[in-house]
Amino acid sequence: MPRAGLDPPAVVAAGAALADEVGFANLTMGLLAERVGVRTPSLYKHVGGQEDLNRRIAALALSEAADAVGGAVQGYAGRDALAAAARAFRAFVVAHPGRYAATIGAEPSGSDDPLATAGQRLLDAFTAVLRGYEIAESDVDHALRMLRSLCHGFATLQAANGFQWSADIDASFEWLITFADRGLRTC
Amino acid sequence: MPRAGLDPPAVVAAGAALADEVGFANLTMGLLAERVGVRTPSLYKHVGGQEDLNRRIAALALSEAADAVGGAVQGYAGRDALAAAARAFRAFVVAHPGRYAATIGAEPSGSDDPLATAGQRLLDAFTAVLRGYEIAESDVDHALRMLRSLCHGFATLQAANGFQWSADIDASFEWLITFADRGLRTC
DNA sequence: CAGAAATGGTTAATTCGATTAGCTTTCAGC
DNA sequence: GCTGAAAGCTAATCGAATTAACCATTTCTG
Numbered sequence: 001m002p003r004a005g006l007d008p009p010a011v012v013a014a015g016a017a018l019a020d021e022v023g024f025a026n027l028t029m030g031l032l033a034e035r036v037g038v039r040t041p042s043l044y045k046h047v048g049g050q051e052d053l054n055r056r057i058a059a060l061a062l063s064e065a066a067d068a069v070g071g072a073v074q075g076y077a078g079r080d081a082l083a084a085a086a087r088a089f090r091a092f093v094v095a096h097p098g099r100y101a102a103t104i105g106a107e108p109s110g111s112d113d114p115l116a117t118a119g120q121r122l123l124d125a126f127t128a129v130l131r132g133y134e135i136a137e138s139d140v141d142h143a144l145r146m147l148r149s150l151c152h153g154f155a156t157l158q159a160a161n162g163f164q165w166s167a168d169i170d171a172s173f174e175w176l177i178t179f180a181d182r183g184l185r186t187c
Numbered sequence: 188m189p190r191a192g193l194d195p196p197a198v199v200a201a202g203a204a205l206a207d208e209v210g211f212a213n214l215t216m217g218l219l220a221e222r223v224g225v226r227t228p229s230l231y232k233h234v235g236g237q238e239d240l241n242r243r244i245a246a247l248a249l250s251e252a253a254d255a256v257g258g259a260v261q262g263y264a265g266r267d268a269l270a271a272a273a274r275a276f277r278a279f280v281v282a283h284p285g286r287y288a289a290t291i292g293a294e295p296s297g298s299d300d301p302l303a304t305a306g307q308r309l310l311d312a313f314t315a316v317l318r319g320y321e322i323a324e325s326d327v328d329h330a331l332r333m334l335r336s337l338c339h340g341f342a343t344l345q346a347a348n349g350f351q352w353s354a355d356i357d358a359s360f361e362w363l364i365t366f367a368d369r370g371l372r373t374c
Numbered sequence: 375c376a377g378a379a380a381t382g383g384t385t386a387a388t389t390c391g392a393t394t395a396g397c398t399t400t401c402a403g404c
Numbered sequence: 405g406c407t408g409a410a411a412g413c414t415a416a417t418c419g420a421a422t423t424a425a426c427c428a429t430t431t432c433t434g
Contacts, residue, residue, distance in 0.1 A: 148344065217419085
């Protein structure tokens with residue numbers, strides 16, 4: 001019996017990819033094992049179980065989202081930065097609905113949890129966007145939560161097909177960016 | 188063996204209440220059966236299965252949310268209506284996190300699906316709020332999606348304990364209402 | 375009021391997925 | 405070439421959903 005050459009990162013990456021394909025709710029240990037060419041119990045040599053797998057997928061997703069948003073913002077400020085960040089975030093969620101779904105309801109255990117670290121990096125990326133606006137120190141936290149709620153809400157609603165009626169979703173998102181920009185400039 | 192006097196609405200209501208108590212992810216057919224004083228298979232006389240139960244709980248949650256938001260808005264207009272709607276919505280989600288979680292990822296099958304009907308009623312309640320603002324006809328859909336994303340995003344992030352740092356969450360929500368109101372008045 | 379039909383409940387059995395235990399094989403380092 | 409840890413495997417356990425088959429209670433009807 002040949003070795004499959006697995007390690008925890010490989011298993012988590014495969015799990016994330018599989019979640020994107022079949023949906024997070026349909027991600028099963030057996031399906032993942034089949035995908036990586038191994039019997040189900042062997043996965044437990046690399047991850048602690050489904051709970052652990054889910055948390056690791058969530059951490060991976062947040063980390064990738066942070067990279068995407070952070071990278072997109074480089075070199076931009078103000079409205080351009082806001083638009084780049086929002087678009088990058090939404091593009092990530094739409095491209096990777098399965099792994100992003102893993103982040104919903106995943107609570108970090110402590111501040112040294114990779115999940116918390118990755119989440120913080122994503123927050124930092126959005127915080128950088130806010131520096132392009134003249135926002136009172138006391139309002140930064142509020143504005144950050146607003147941005148996060150807006151992006152998270154829009155992306156998850158779209159991913160869940162929550163926008164039933166027909167108006168163009170891309171146009172709505174651009175409208176939303178303009179709305180947020182105008183609001184932030186008049187804080 | 189005495190009859191338990193169950194019917195589909197009673198089972199769904201009990202399931203929703205149980206989801207609020209133990210969390211939607213921990214809602215199990217066996218737990219629900221125990222709660223209503225019946226053996227597990229008996230539940231299948233009232234609901235089609237877990238999938239069906241989840242959809243019905245979601246429909247109930249959306250319907251209740253629509254009632255809450257619609258009722259809160261009565262007699263108000265403009266900023267007052269917006270604030271009342273947003274607060275009612277968030278209060279509902281915070282008070283009933285389990286049943287609201289059922290609505291995430293629940294897709295209506297057709298337009299006669301009770302889930303779709305309830306969702307539409309909730310949308311209508313928010314649409315009424317927008318009538319208090321002078322918004323171009325072409326922007327109403329966008330504004331509605333913005334409001335929905337904002338409320339849904341904030342509520343789910345809070346329910347998932349997604350706001351890790353310490354600034355007061357209630358204050359952020361009030362700030363967010365003010366932000367949305369100011370933006371909508373300058374559409 | 376008898377009795378048939380529908381309704382709501384039961385136990386027993388099946389299936390499926392997660393997880394654990396215990397054994398075996400590969401591989402790195404000596 | 406040994407040897408121990410790491411990575412697989414099979415077999416077994418467990419819990420939860422679902423189905424099948426059967427029984428009791430209500431309700432409607434003649």
